[in-house]
Amino acid sequence: MCLWGETLHDRTNRAVVRLKGWPQAFSCSPKTMITRKEFLGSLVAIPAFEGLQHFNSGVSALAVSLLTSAEDSSAARAPHRALQSLAPGAVQPDGWLSLYLEKQAKQLSLHLPEVSWPFTRAYWAGEEQAESWWPWEQRGYWIDGALRCALVAGDQELLRVAQAPVDYTLHHSFPDGYLGPALCKNGKEEDPRTDNFRWPNTVFFRALAAKGEAANDPAIPAAMRKHYLSDNAPYGGPSRNVTNVEAMLWAYERTGDQRLLEMAGKAWASFLTSAEPGDYESGDLHPDRVFANTPINAHGVTYIEKAKLPAILYMYTGDKEYVRFALAAQKRIFDHHMLIDGIPSTTEDYRGVTALDSHETCCISDHTWTWGYLLMATGDGIWGDRIERACFNAGFGAIKKDWKAHQYFSSPNQVQATQNSNHAVLKHGNGWMSYRPNSGQEVACCGGNVHRIFPNYAIRMWMKDASGGLAATLYGPSQVKAEVGPAKHPVEIHEQTNYPFEEEIHFVFQSDKPVTFPWSFRVPGWSPNPRFYRNEKPIPLPPIKNGFARLDREFHPGDKITLVLPMKTALSQWPDNGVGVEHGPLVYSLPIKEEWSSLVEAKWSTLDFPEWSATAGSAWNYGLAAPEAKMQRKRMTEDPWVDPPVNLVVSLKQITGWELAASPKDPNHKFTPPLPKNTIDSAAAETELLALVPYGSTHLRVTIFPQVAAKPSSRG
Known part of the structure; x- marks a missing residue:
């Protein structure tokens, strides 16, 4: 597969040839099988580009000196972290989760660089032509998601493609050590609140972190350390630049350079005083507003990416004010903006909670990413509940x-998804609700960020705790390999389950001898009476804490x-x-038969990856007539998100007059309508028993139903 074909000149005016091929040692024929250990080892065994110089000797020597006994040292530098995610590749998905990560790896994650701008250009690989920082953010999202997908799915071809811009x-x-494009190095906006030229580094450095963790490569945190310590960017201002606190602390944990910790703390403290209460551009995170629990006046990504930072700072400092702030910032989301599918209304700003309120796909990725940090900082299983709900419903x-x-x-209620059906206030009537390989086209952030959702779910399914134990934090078919206990004995645990479509989760432990270690598992808040068995025999459930x-x-x-x-x-x-x-972690919807075109x-799509519009091919205008629901199950299917093995049968009545809304400017432009105001006179007399399916298995759906009110009795 050809990645690049032209010759450019880099920032030192040296000719740089973008290779069409890769080192022969990295190639693998379809019939060649390698072990997962060999696959992960290929991250560091083979340089991404032949002929490129390695890191200079100063960085390499620094890396070796700083990262002796790296794992023990890094744990000591984050002593207040309740849980820590494992390196990408430690958790191997199975079952339906493996199926969908393999689909992602073989389809859009692999082919997006051939399909749609800006992913077709070499941003983060020598390209310097752009009006602002946007393309580096957008392609950075894809690089991070694609690399993580390759690592968890064990896909060599995708690894080769995604690792190229990283290397x-x-x-x-x-x-001076700066990592990134020349345009962003010196770029400035007149308004410091929008001077986001270090924001793309936050996005892209997650890919560096993924490779650094998977390959246990000390040169990567050493390079990031040099980048930050030599940089004079305004990290403490009101812009998104402050989000680099995340990468600063990642590098601090692995290098031990106290200056990075100090830089991160100062950046956050300066950010808090850099804007007035309620300021939109800075993210509405002034402490007065956060602790007053006001509705949020901010862009969804801006807010959630900044709101996670004090949770991360807490893990390294133990300052409880950090975690108090982080929890208060999240409370605003859940109290004022949360939708039924587990993600708040964010189009692109935080909005209301009606059946038509929607969310940007970036916010599915970024909210679940943030909640993973809250899970690690607090050790509270509620964040696992929230990640599952968001991924299983809004994500799929x-x-x-x-x-x-x-x-x-996307929205809980969307009865059509076409090139002009966007019913949100922002960009009303455009194609942002249609299904595209790059859904926002020129606003390509979601086109990159969607690739991060499910790889990060898989990576964070298992975590280690401070006592050397393991914790099952998110559920799904998987297996994990880790070292446990004071002796760091290797164990393997196979999680055998069809969850969330079934209630049983089996954990099978494997090791070369009996091993003693603490093992924790999450008990979701929606399941108050779990049962527990050891080798098929019931045993008491251990006490539940957090x-x-x-x-x-x-x-x-x-x-x-x-x-x-x-x-x-x-x-x-x-x-x-x-x-x-709702039923367990799943929300249920009335599926609507799609008629696709x-x-x-x-520039935006190809014959193999076109843009899809879906209109309704079945009736959808139903109200809920009774509160009862009957669960129906069948044997697990090959693809449960296409052919769900579960459904809920409910009593519905068709609502006369509840029809598509039309644009006043063009009656041919149709939109999903709001809920009808009156169902007493418009509901059909006949009740129909219809099956609802998991929200995540739908493309068109009704999820929020009007309640059908009974007609008042005519008797006196």
Whole structure:
């Protein structure tokens, strides 16, 4: 596969040839099988580009000296962290999760650089032509997501493609250590609140961190250390530049350079005083507003990317004011903006909670990423509950199930998704609700960020705790390899389950001898009466603290622990007399048969990856007539997000007059309508029993139903 074909000149005016091929040692025929250890080892065994110089000897020597006994030292530098995610590749997905990560790896993650701008250009690999920082942010999202997907799926071809810009950037630092494009190095805006020229580094440095962790490569944090300590950018101002605190602390943990910790603390403190209360551009994170629990006046990505920073700072400092601020910032989201599918309304700003309020796909990725840090900082299982709900519902609900397209905006109620059906206030009537390989086209952030959602879910399914134990934090079919206990004995745990479509989760422990270590597992808040078995025999559930139960015992090879999480059906109330149906971590929707049509636009899509519009091919205008629901199950299917093995049968009545809304400017432009105001006279007399399916298995759906009110009796 050809990555680049032209010759450029780098910032020192040396000719740089972008290679069409890769080192022969990295190639692998389809019939060649390698072990997962060999696959991860290929990250450091083979340089990405032949002929490029390695890191200069000063950085290499620094890396070796700073990172002796790196794992023990890094744990000591984050002593207040309750949980720590494992390196990408330690958790291997199985079952339906493996299926969808493989789809992602073979489809859009691999081919996006051939399909749509700016991913077709070499941003982070020598390209310098752009009006501002946007393309580096957008392609940086894709690089991070694609690299993580390759690592967890074990996909060599995608690894080769995604690793290329990472290695290019590392091998082409400025003389002072700066990592990134020349345009962003010196770029400035007149308004300091929008001087976001270091924001792309935050995005891209996550890819550096992923490779550094997976390959255990000390040169990467050493290079990031040099980048930050030589940089004079305004990290403490009101712009998104402050988000670099995340990477500063990652590098501090692995190098031990106290100056990075001090830089991060000063940047956050300066940011808090850099704008007035309620300031939109800076993210509305003034302490007066945060602790007053006001609705949020900010862009969703700006807010959530900054709101995670005090949680990270807490893990390294133990200052409880940091975590108090982080929790208060999240409370505003859940109290004022949360939608039924687990992600707040963010189009692109935080908005209301009606059936038509929607969210940007970037916010699915960024909110779940932030909640992972809250999980690590607090050790509270509620953040695992929230990540699962968001990924299983909003996450899967925003992608086409062949992993060849996705939406920019998605909504609990969307009865059509076309090139002019966007019903949000922002960009009303445009194509941001259609399914495209690059959903926002010229606003390509979601086109990159969607690739991060499910790899990060897989990476954070298992974490280690401060006592040398393991914690099952997010559920799904998987296996994990880790070292546990004071002796760091290797163990392997296979998580055998069809969760969230079934209630049983089996954990099978493997090691070469009996091993004693603490093992924790999350007990979701929606399952109040879980059951627990060891080798098929019921045993008492250990005490639950902060959403986790802990079992500290000797585990024998072949031991099988079974956790059963009973799921209950519940109704949730929403504005305009709306009601939603939930069962365990899944939200249920009325599926609408899609009638698909496609088109190809030069620069944005191709014949293999076109832009899709979906209109309704079945009736959707139903209200909920009764609160009862009957769960129906069948055997697990090959693809449960296409052919769900579960459904909920409910009583619905069709609502006369609840029809598509039309644009006043062009009656041919149709939109999903708001809930009807009156169902007493418009509901059909006949009740129909219809099956609702998991929200994530739909492309078109009704999730918030109007409640059908009974007609008042005519008797006196």
